[in-house]
Every structure is written in structure tokens, then in C-alpha cells.
Amino acid sequence: MSETDLESLRSGQLWLDFCESLKSAGAEILAAGAPADDLSRAEGFRYLTRLLRLSLEKHLEFSDPFCPQFYSLSHETAKIGNDNPDNYYQNCAIDGRCSYRITGNAGQAEYLSIETKAGSFAGQGDMAPTGHVTLGELELGPGGDFELLVSATPQAGNWLPMTPESDNILVRQTFRDRRRERKIELRIECLDPRGEAVLDPVQFAAQMGRVVPFISGTAGLFRQWMLGFAAHINQLPPNDQQMCLRAGGDPAIFYHNSYWQLEPEQALVIEFTPPQECRTWNFQLSNFWMESLDYRFHRIHLNRSGAQLESDGRVRIVVAGRDPGTAFPNWLSTAGHECGAMLLRYVEATDFPPVHTRVVALDSLIAEGAARRD
Incomplete structure (x- = not known):
């Protein structure tokens, strides 16, 4: 000095x-x-x-x-x-x-x-x-x-x-x-x-x-990430894993980072089959600033222990502003947000299955759920 x-x-x-x-x-x-x-x-x-x-x-x-x-x-x-x-x-x-x-x-x-x-x-x-x-x-x-x-x-x-x-x-x-x-x-x-x-x-x-x-470096880095993720809005491809490591990621974790954006009456359906060998996995919603949504008061994330699987072993997650009903037990709330980041992690996995996503009208999804119950 x-x-x-x-x-x-x-x-x-x-x-x-x-x-x-x-x-x-x-x-x-x-x-x-x-x-x-x-x-x-x-x-x-x-x-x-x-x-x-x-x-x-x-x-x-x-x-x-x-x-x-x-x-x-x-x-x-x-x-x-x-x-x-x-x-x-x-x-x-x-x-x-x-x-x-x-x-x-x-x-x-x-x-x-x-x-x-x-x-x-x-x-x-x-x-x-x-x-x-x-x-x-x-x-x-x-x-x-x-x-x-x-x-x-x-x-x-x-x-x-x-x-x-x-x-x-x-x-x-x-x-x-x-x-x-x-x-x-x-x-x-x-x-x-x-x-x-x-x-x-x-x-x-x-x-x-x-x-x-x-402060500026952190905010700037993840804002730039979000601008890059805008190339695949509402999709969930694998990340550049080396980019994640350079930003402090864990080498035992495989990352799928992306950007979600929905109209009030839309839902994002995410489906994947968990890896055959994987210590754990989880999926979360965040805001544009890549802060996890407020999990103290909203259901905004899901992990292997809490997820309900389909009969064929797949995981189906529904992201929407309101609950689509009991037919979709893995519903996550957008907590009043229009857009943000999302992330799927596999911890100590040996394989990395693809992740499929689709945007649907929320009412049609609710109707689909009602038809299943009938």
C-alpha cells in the first residue's frame, strides 16, 4: 500500500x-x-x-x-x-x-x-x-x-x-x-x-x-452465460463442461444449463431417463440472474429422492405458473416469473441420457391429466 x-x-x-x-x-x-x-x-x-x-x-x-x-x-x-x-x-x-x-x-x-x-x-x-x-x-x-x-x-x-x-x-x-x-x-x-x-x-x-x-465480475459473468443460453430457450442441452469448471463447477457433476421463458398460460414439459449409475441428480429453476428461485416458499426444484417416476422409469417435470393437477406430481412453480435459468445436474454419473423438452398450453396439459385419471 x-x-x-x-x-x-x-x-x-x-x-x-x-x-x-x-x-x-x-x-x-x-x-x-x-x-x-x-x-x-x-x-x-x-x-x-x-x-x-x-x-x-x-x-x-x-x-x-x-x-x-x-x-x-x-x-x-x-x-x-x-x-x-x-x-x-x-x-x-x-x-x-x-x-x-x-x-x-x-x-x-x-x-x-x-x-x-x-x-x-x-x-x-x-x-x-x-x-x-x-x-x-x-x-x-x-x-x-x-x-x-x-x-x-x-x-x-x-x-x-x-x-x-x-x-x-x-x-x-x-x-x-x-x-x-x-x-x-x-x-x-x-x-x-x-x-x-x-x-x-x-x-x-x-x-x-x-x-x-x-460484484461486477459475478453479475457480468452469469449475465453473459444467460445471453449464450438464449440460443436454446426452453431446451436443455449439455453445457460446455470445461466452461462450468472454469467458473467453479465440480468435476464430479455433469451440467445441463439453459434458459426458460413462458407465457402465463404455457407449461414447459421436461422428460429424461436418469443415468443408470448416478449418485444423485436434481433439477432447479432460477431467475435471469441465475439465483435459484425462493425455495423457502415455493417448490422450484426436484431431486432423485423426491421425484415420482413414470411407469417406464422416465422423469417428467412440468414447469408452470400454476399446478396442472395430481396427474403431474413433479410440478415446479415459476413463482411469478416470466423467464429465468434452469439447470439439471447429474452427480457421479457414468452416462448422460438426452433431455427432451416441449412447450404446451397449460389448459391442454390439464385436460391431458384429467383424461389419464378417467
Whole structure:
């Protein structure tokens, strides 16, 4: 930090500059191609406030790699990149030159992955994993306890690799029913601690300087994704899997990302046969900003454990603004939205069957359901 930067801190100019830079993030919500309906516009600006909260957590409150703590960079009221409603996410700042110990218990998660990464949505580096381990690869002690060493040099036993450039950890815990199943409680400690956990004025300006680029970078990246998905609206083709990895995706997950758009009296019917071997799968609806729709109050996602299969083993999901009836038990609500993102994930699958979609009049679908009951 230069003497000029320190003077900016002392005079308060640092804060004025931060507030001024924050204004620029609004351009992402008003950019060409973004929907202009009132709900999407309101959610867009709310999205920026949510990203601001997350960015402050990431860059100020939990940014010390020598006094690491797990926190959540995506949750019920702050969301990034088609966040999975079945997931409990945890993040942690690390320094790839140090070593760490993670301890925990297996809990009740259907799937657990722990990854080291370098870079962020602000554009610093590729976010593909620099190390990846799943619960099934860990040696567990009595009662499901485990210890995992994290370092750039190989270790005996449970080891999560990283590189000297690694600067964060991402944990995904995936549940059958997140409201009822017990989370894995993780703890982390740095084995090479340095200094004290005290705010450093010399570092503070740099930390503040990273807050807004994270907001603009995150909003800009996924807005660009949605513009690309507009080439296959209401279809659900496979993603470019490497693109997903570069944006922080899990290498054990196969992604189908797309864009849905419906008139009020239309329904989107999605049909697929689940992979023969697959730890779990789920499908979700999101808004244009790739935030999952509010799963606290609306049924907007479905997974392998909750889906009802057709007699031939297929999954039929109906996306519509109102319930088409008991003949379609896998109905998901658009929760008042006209358009948004959608995502189908296969976790640890060995095959990737095609996904078929069609848009139909909601009344005709309801009539079809009534005919089935008769």
C-alpha cells in the first residue's frame, strides 16, 4: 500500500471512492439482453445488494488465510450461479504456501466434495479445482470422524492437494432433504499461523478494492452465460463442461444449463431417463440472474429422492405458473416469473441420457391429466 493510499484511508477518500465505484455495478442490470419486466429489474438490483453482502464477507470478514474460518458464499438470501437448493455451501480463505487441517464427521449428506481453487469471479484466474476430494474417498474413523490435510505437497492418508496459487476452499454438501438431514460440521486450522487476527490498516484498502470487482465480475459473468443460453430457450442441452469448471463447477457433476421463458398460460414439459449409475441428480429453476428461485416458499426444484417416476422409469417435470393437477406430481412453480435459468445436474454419473423438452398450453396439459385419471 502506498503512502497515498494510506492518506486516502486517513482522509476518508477511500470510502468515497468505494461508494463511487459501487455505482458502476448497476450497469449489469441495465445491460442489453437483460429482461426489463419489473420483477426481473427489482431482483437484479436486489442481486447486487446480495453480492455486496457476500463480497464484504469474502474480502473483509473471512479473508485471513492464517486464521481461517468456514463461511457460506451462497445461501437462502444470497446466491451465485444457479446455486443448488439441495446444497449447503461452505467457503474458506487459504494461502497455497501454507498447510491446513480440516476435521469433521460424515454426517448425513448424500454427497460431499471439498475443493481447493485459485481466482474468483472478479476475473483473477481460472476457478477450476486445484484439488478435489469426495467423502467416498476419505478414510473414516470410529463414528464417521475424519481428518483431512490440505497442502501443495503430498501427504499420507487423507490429503486434499492444492498449488502455491490456491487461495480458497469450496465445500459442497448435497442432501436428499436438506431441511431434515444433519450437516457435516467442519473445522479448519492453519498449521503455519502468522501474525494476529487484527485488522491491518495497510491491507484494508486493498481488501476494499476487491469488493466491487467481485460484484461486477459475478453479475457480468452469469449475465453473459444467460445471453449464450438464449440460443436454446426452453431446451436443455449439455453445457460446455470445461466452461462450468472454469467458473467453479465440480468435476464430479455433469451440467445441463439453459434458459426458460413462458407465457402465463404455457407449461414447459421436461422428460429424461436418469443415468443408470448416478449418485444423485436434481433439477432447479432460477431467475435471469441465475439465483435459484425462493425455495423457502415455493417448490422450484426436484431431486432423485423426491421425484415420482413414470411407469417406464422416465422423469417428467412440468414447469408452470400454476399446478396442472395430481396427474403431474413433479410440478415446479415459476413463482411469478416470466423467464429465468434452469439447470439439471447429474452427480457421479457414468452416462448422460438426452433431455427432451416441449412447450404446451397449460389448459391442454390439464385436460391431458384429467383424461389419464378417467
